Amino acid sequence: MSALLEATGLTLRFGAVTALDDVAVSIWPGEVVAIVGESGSGKSTLLRVLSGLAGPEAGTVLYRDPDGTVHSLLDMPEASLRRLHRSDWGFVHQNPRDGLRMGISAGGNIGERLMAAGSRHYGAIRAAAAEWLARVEIDPARIDALPRTFSGGMQQRLQIARTLVTHPRLVFMDEPTGGLDVSVQARLLDLIRALVADLGLAVLLVTHDIAAARLLAHRIVVMRRGQVVEQGLTDRVLDDPQHEYTQLLTTSVLSA
Amino acid sequence: MTTATGYNFGYLDENTKRMIRRALLKAVAIPGHQVPFGSREMPLPYGWGTGGIQVTASVIGPSDTLKVIDQGADDTTNAVSIRRFFAKVAGVATTERTTDATIIQTRHRVPETPLREGQILVYQVPMPEPLFKLEPRVAETRRMHALADYGPMHVKLYEDIARTGHIAISYNYPVMVGGRYLMSPSPIPSFDNPKLDRMAALQLFGAGREKRIYAVPPYTAVKSLDFEDHPFRPIRADATCALCGSRESYLDEVVTDDAGGRMFVCSDTDYCNTRQAAREAAE
Amino acid sequence: MAYVAVKGGERAIDAAHAWLAEARRGDASVPELSLAQVEQQLGLAVDRVMAEGACHDRGLAALAIKQARGDLIEAAFLLRAYRTTLPRFAASLPVDTNAMLLRRRISATYKDLPGGQVLGPTFDYTHRLLDFALAAESLPAAAPEVTRAAEPAPRVTGILAQEGLMKPETISEAEPADLTREPLAFPADRSLRLQALARGDEGFLLGLGYSTQRGYGNAHPFVGELRVGEIAVEIVPPELGFAINIGEITVTECQMVNQFAGSKTEPPQFTRGYGLCFGHGERKAMAMALVDRALRAKELGEEVEAPAQQEEFVLFHCDNVEATGFVEHLKLPHYVDFQNELEKVREIRASAFKDAAE
Numbered sequence: 001m002s003a004l005l006e007a008t009g010l011t012l013r014f015g016a017v018t019a020l021d022d023v024a025v026s027i028w029p030g031e032v033v034a035i036v037g038e039s040g041s042g043k044s045t046l047l048r049v050l051s052g053l054a055g056p057e058a059g060t061v062l063y064r065d066p067d068g069t070v071h072s073l074l075d076m077p078e079a080s081l082r083r084l085h086r087s088d089w090g091f092v093h094q095n096p097r098d099g100l101r102m103g104i105s106a107g108g109n110i111g112e113r114l115m116a117a118g119s120r121h122y123g124a125i126r127a128a129a130a131e132w133l134a135r136v137e138i139d140p141a142r143i144d145a146l147p148r149t150f151s152g153g154m155q156q157r158l159q160i161a162r163t164l165v166t167h168p169r170l171v172f173m174d175e176p177t178g179g180l181d182v183s184v185q186a187r188l189l190d191l192i193r194a195l196v197a198d199l200g201l202a203v204l205l206v207t208h209d210i211a212a213a214r215l216l217a218h219r220i221v222v223m224r225r226g227q228v229v230e231q232g233l234t235d236r237v238l239d240d241p242q243h244e245y246t247q248l249l250t251t252s253v254l255s256a
Numbered sequence: 257m258t259t260a261t262g263y264n265f266g267y268l269d270e271n272t273k274r275m276i277r278r279a280l281l282k283a284v285a286i287p288g289h290q291v292p293f294g295s296r297e298m299p300l301p302y303g304w305g306t307g308g309i310q311v312t313a314s315v316i317g318p319s320d321t322l323k324v325i326d327q328g329a330d331d332t333t334n335a336v337s338i339r340r341f342f343a344k345v346a347g348v349a350t351t352e353r354t355t356d357a358t359i360i361q362t363r364h365r366v367p368e369t370p371l372r373e374g375q376i377l378v379y380q381v382p383m384p385e386p387l388f389k390l391e392p393r394v395a396e397t398r399r400m401h402a403l404a405d406y407g408p409m410h411v412k413l414y415e416d417i418a419r420t421g422h423i424a425i426s427y428n429y430p431v432m433v434g435g436r437y438l439m440s441p442s443p444i445p446s447f448d449n450p451k452l453d454r455m456a457a458l459q460l461f462g463a464g465r466e467k468r469i470y471a472v473p474p475y476t477a478v479k480s481l482d483f484e485d486h487p488f489r490p491i492r493a494d495a496t497c498a499l500c501g502s503r504e505s506y507l508d509e510v511v512t513d514d515a516g517g518r519m520f521v522c523s524d525t526d527y528c529n530t531r532q533a534a535r536e537a538a539e
Numbered sequence: 540m541a542y543v544a545v546k547g548g549e550r551a552i553d554a555a556h557a558w559l560a561e562a563r564r565g566d567a568s569v570p571e572l573s574l575a576q577v578e579q580q581l582g583l584a585v586d587r588v589m590a591e592g593a594c595h596d597r598g599l600a601a602l603a604i605k606q607a608r609g610d611l612i613e614a615a616f617l618l619r620a621y622r623t624t625l626p627r628f629a630a631s632l633p634v635d636t637n638a639m640l641l642r643r644r645i646s647a648t649y650k651d652l653p654g655g656q657v658l659g660p661t662f663d664y665t666h667r668l669l670d671f672a673l674a675a676e677s678l679p680a681a682a683p684e685v686t687r688a689a690e691p692a693p694r695v696t697g698i699l700a701q702e703g704l705m706k707p708e709t710i711s712e713a714e715p716a717d718l719t720r721e722p723l724a725f726p727a728d729r730s731l732r733l734q735a736l737a738r739g740d741e742g743f744l745l746g747l748g749y750s751t752q753r754g755y756g757n758a759h760p761f762v763g764e765l766r767v768g769e770i771a772v773e774i775v776p777p778e779l780g781f782a783i784n785i786g787e788i789t790v791t792e793c794q795m796v797n798q799f800a801g802s803k804t805e806p807p808q809f810t811r812g813y814g815l816c817f818g819h820g821e822r823k824a825m826a827m828a829l830v831d832r833a834l835r836a837k838e839l840g841e842e843v844e845a846p847a848q849q850e851e852f853v854l855f856h857c858d859n860v861e862a863t864g865f866v867e868h869l870k871l872p873h874y875v876d877f878q879n880e881l882e883k884v885r886e887i888r889a890s891a892f893k894d895a896a897e
């Protein structure tokens with residue numbers, strides 16, 4: 001298997017509602033895949049299943065680790081999954097408060113994954129934190145400030161720094177620009193694009209914002225009512241949508 | 257066997273002692289790991305040493321000699337109370353000399369006199385969970401220990417240094433046992449932490465109210481958490497014992513008047529008395 | 540809050556009261572409980588009722604306990620209700636616990652200190668073994684007596700303050716809000732919070748205080764000092780213009796010393812939690828001090844996360860007379876509102892089944 005993550009046949013129902021209906025999706029190293037759809041399409045549920053935070057009723061999710069060994073996510077013990085989330089994977093939450101420790105300083109937030117991975121030199125941890133703050137365009141002088149003194153956009157950038165400090169190969173992002181105003185969104189998207197390019201990250205990005213998908217993603221997966229209705233290269237899907245739902249989506253968006 | 261007072265030897269019934277011993281065996285097999293046990297209501301209140309008492313009651317035998325200290329002293333009210341309790345329900349010999357004891361039950365201190373193989377040190381523990389201030393939910397801390405997920409504790413130390421330049425923990429300073437489990441050494445002053453490392457005696461920890469037991473077998477590595485560039489440093493008052501002249505032991509501060517007058521004396525009364533007697537003998 | 544008797548035959552209620560009076564008396568061949576016996580031999584119950592009834596009168600508290608058949612919250616309620624009938628003719632000067640005639644005084648923070656560790660009459664070091672000798676009547680052996688010269692016993696918090704280690708309290712000359720006259724208003728200042736806690740339910744405060752020790756809020760506090768003894772109550776009658784002593788009462792005062800805070804700009808200091816109650820009530824004074832400190836979280840720049848730190852949660856629910864009133868009011872007839880619920884549930888279920896059938 002050459003893909004980083006490969007999922008097939010994913011199905012999940014919540015009572016009468018079908019959240020996922022025989023969904024298949026893969027992601028290769030260094031590529032950005034956007035999962036788009038309106039609310040209720042199942043895209044957030046898909047992200048949770050792909051990252052091991054929820055279990056499907058049917059289907060498989062295979063993951064290839066840095067050594068090349070393929071693991072089945074659903075059979076993975078909790079310890080390994082947690083270790084994965086702290087090292088090779090990252091998860092950026094829509095609301096930065098869900099992905100940050102609000103009572104811990106910015107430096108502590110970034111340093112936590114390093115310390116969890118065994119880093120024991122205070123000076124080195126602090127230097128790495130300062131470097132990452134600069135990288136996500138937060139003034140390193142704010143290293144001891146608490147996240148609640150940051151604006152929403154800054155909190156989100158801090159969350160990204162916290163997630164990327166251990167150089168994960170795969171990052172899941174759940175509506176990272178949701179709740180931010182338009183100019184802040186644009187800046188954040190630019191930052192993400194630069195980081196993805198610099199670090200060769202693979203990103204699974206859930207968004208309802210077609211423009212963000214066009215800006216960041218190599219490939220796009222369109223979901224509606226739990227099903228994948230269309231997927232392919234971003235420009236192709238958005239410029240020449242085949243499925244009527246995709247056509248509806250693209251025509252209701254002002255082109256960037 | 258029953259004593260004259262009508263209680264079973266050591267107060268607890270034999271099944272309870274067996275249950276506690278099983279917990280102790282598990283604890284010794286997994287150094288630093290907290291083992292839940294069915295703590296019983298004792299005639300002393302929860303928080304006053306019931307865990308330590310239950311552990312002592314389960315390991316004590318008629319040939320043992322028991323020493324009980326609180327804050328390092330044998331004559332503090334709670335130490336007196338507990339010693340009397342065992343004298344009554346176990347009829348064992350008691351002593352104030354650390355060297356003569358086979359079992360030492362302690363609250364908040366490790367004796368200054370180094371312990372030997374064959375001795376048992378029983379610690380009274382109020383809060384067995386080293387992570388409780390960061391995460392009060394027991395279900396979550398159990399998971400953290402199982403997965404060796406101790407990042408938050410290191411983050412706390414980082415925050416202390418970032419805020420004040422120092423790690424801000426004084427007593428109950430967390431330690432790594434056998435390189436695997438994060439453990440609370442009980443509210444001993446951090447000064448005493450180095451004594452736990454590779455101690456020749458068996459160390460047993462009992463938390464009655466929280467209902468957990470843990471242990472450090474003899475000669476086990478016990479390391480206080482720190483950073484390479486902010487290493488752990490034990491602290492004590494920079495003073496000399498006014499009674500025996502020790503500059504090494506942990507000292508109690510005694511306020512002598514309301515104008516700021518103070519003096520310092522050894523917290524470990526047996527150690528201090530022994531030194532004083534030796535000094536007098538030499539004169 | 541008093542509820543007017545709702546529906547129910549008056550005869551039924553009279554019969555219930557008569558039965559209650561019989562139940563209260565119990566077996567007539569057993570000697571009747573005297574108020575003096577309650578006041579003398581159940582003294583700690585009397586103290587608790589005075590504290591939660593917010594009214595200092597040992598005789599009345601003893602009567603309330605007898606009338607309430609030993610239900611201490613019911614007794615506190617009786618005392619509170621009686622309090623409403625009393626006119627207020629003065630406010631006392633702040634009591635000076637520094638001048639307390641000490642019966643008991645301990646500090647956990649120092650091994651020894653001026654004034655000494657005076658144990659007093661305490662359960663602390665007893666073994667909790669039922670003492671069957673108490674089933675019979677007897678006179679205890681006289682406790683050893685010793686006369687000591689009165690020694691000054693400076694406050695432990697004062698000793699720490701001399702070194703600059705205690706964070707100073709904000710002194711205010713403003714008239715404190717009076718909880719007995721006006722309702723609680725938020726944000727509540729410290730004096731209002733302390734008033735509410737002083738009359739708060741011992742069990743509720745105990746649980747909250749306990750929670751702060753277990754990680755839901757503050758770190759481990761120390762008993763800087765616990766004092767039990769007699770203090771003078773003084774008023775300044777306007778006709779005289781100077782203070783007169785109108786009597787002495789026993790109070791319990793606890794000062795908790797909490798771990799240092801400190802930030803980049805402020806060096807660490809110890810912070811205080813304060814508890815004070817009528818009579819000999821150590822558990823209450825200590826729990827009150829723990830909760831007082833927890834409620835200072837916001838003022839001290841700490842995260843407000845735990846229940847004990849949330850002032851509305853704590854202050855609205857700590858008054859057991861209010862609490863029992865509202866909890867027990869659920870026993871009153873509610874069948875009109877319930878009927879409404881019944882009909883609504885039937886209606887919704889009916890349409891759900893109808894939809895399913897279609």
